[in-house]
Amino acid sequence: MENQLKNLNHTLDKQISSTPVFTKNDEQNILLAIRNSSSKKKTKPKNAFVPRMLTAALFAGVIFTSYTLIDSYLTPETATEIEIKKPEIRYAQELSQASSMISYDENTNILKINGSVKNTTEFNSEKFETRITILNKELQAAIGSKTLKIDETPQQGYLKPDEPFTFTKEITLEKPISESALKDALQIEVYTETKTLTSFIISDIKFTGKKAEEPVVDEEQPVVEENEKESEEKDSSSITEKEKPEQDTTDSVIEESPKPTDSLDNLEEQYGKKKTPFNGVEVTKKDGYFFIKGITIGTTLDQALQILGPYDKHSEKAIHSPIYATWNLKNSLKESENTGFFVELPELKKDQKIGYLSYNTDDKVYVENLIVQLGEPIDENPGVKFFYAEKSKQMLSIKDEGSYYEITLHFETNLNLYTDN
Incomplete structure (x- = not known):
């Protein structure tokens, strides 16, 4: 070219x-x-689009990966996984009605209310209170109130599974009432701040009419004196095993002859010097009765004073509340743990019958020997054993409170509380 x-x-x-x-x-x-x-040499121009795309993709991937990692730590799902969940607290939603009874003695004009409930659930109950609502107008007028609050509560304030709660309320009425005034007259309510655990009307009624006065029985009295001498020799008042006072006011009771006066002044002069504080308390079961330090339910205050000597103190009288007379005991318990042996009376008078006995002890060996002595309990719950005397309808309970044991004696007319498990 x-x-x-x-x-x-x-x-x-x-x-x-x-x-x-x-x-x-x-x-x-x-x-x-x-x-x-x-x-x-002819060369094709470099294509700069692809490298730019790769760079942009790499940059976007780094940003996306970083966002994903940070987001995984900040999302609610992650927070939920590491959160410590507290266990849900469940309470018994209701309690079961148990044996309850109203008894009225026209001779003394005393109304006695025995109420009982039981926790038949698998959970503890909440802390609760108990009140009695009087539904009958005649009974309201005789009591002088439409409601009565029960001061008694379980030891810890609530009921554990299968644990019963029984309370007793004694009232001296302002005037006599008819038998019809007790029918469907009293409603028991067990309640918390937010709900009612149980509510029921007591249908079991025992009305005792007036009887002709019976001659005074004092043939058993030498036994009381004999046991009193024996207790002085042991330096601890032994129980009166041959004495058999009955469980309520319908039967005759052992009384002093002549009938003791109501004066409780100068007790040391009337009954001798104090024998307290007692070194211990003996418990036996004889002829269908439990005896605690020589006395039992149905024993009058006068009989108790003859056996135990003058009490060391007594509670003040309050409206619709019983009186407690206390004898001192030797132990290492704190004063707040009821260190004495006490009895419950409707009024502080010599002819009043004891309806409840109780004392505490920290002597574990003593309690273990007592349980062996009493034999097979009628019922047993965690920390408490129940022993029953069928003849006298007496229930003796031994409850482990941790640092001490509480031993009580009271009437129980319905065993369904303890045998329906």
Whole structure:
């Protein structure tokens, strides 16, 4: 091609113009340009789009990965997984009605209310209170109130599974009532701050009418004196095993002859010097009765004073509340744990009968020996054993309170509380 282009000026000049158009210099410049152009390698321009896309994708991936990792620690799901869940606290939603009874003695004008409930659920109950609502107007007038609050509560304030709660309320009425005034007259309510655990009307009624006075029975009295002498020899009053006072006011009771006066002044002069504090308390079961330190339920205060000597203190009289007479005991318990041996009376009078006895002890060996002595309990719950005397309808309970044992004696007329498990 280079050869063909040589003398280009001459060829073109002949055809285009008679005068020279391309000079020799023009020819050389054109040939130089063609030569330079053919010597360079032709390469495709680099494609910059793909690297830019890869860079952008990499950058986006780093941002996405970082966001995902941070978000996984901040999301509620992650927080839920590491949160420590507290166990749900469940309480017994209701308690079961148990044996309850109303008894009224027209001779003494005393109304006695025995109420009982039981926790038959698998959970502890909440702390609760108990009240009695009087539904009968005649009885309201005789009591002087429409409601009565029960001060008694379980030891810990609530009931554990299968644990019963029994309370007793004795009231000296302002005036006599008819038998019909007791029918569907008293409603028991066990309640918390937010709900009622149980509510029921007592239907079991025992009405005792007046009887002709019976001759005083004092043939058993030598036994009392004999046991009193024996207790002095042992330096601890032993129990009166041959004495058999009855469980309620319908039967005759052992009384002093002549009938003791109501004066409780100068007890040391009347009954001798105090024999307290007692070194211990003996418990036996004889002829269908439990005896605690020589006395039992149904024993009069006068009989107790003859056996135990003068009490050390007594509670103050309050409306619709019983009186407690207490004899001191030697032990290492704190004063707040009821260190004495006490009895419950409707009134602080010599002819009043004891309806409840109780004392505490921290002597574990003594309690273990007592349980062996009493034999098989009628019922047993965690921390408490129940022993029953069928003849006298007396229930003796031994309850483990941790640092001490509580031993009580009371009446129980319905065993369904203890045998329906």
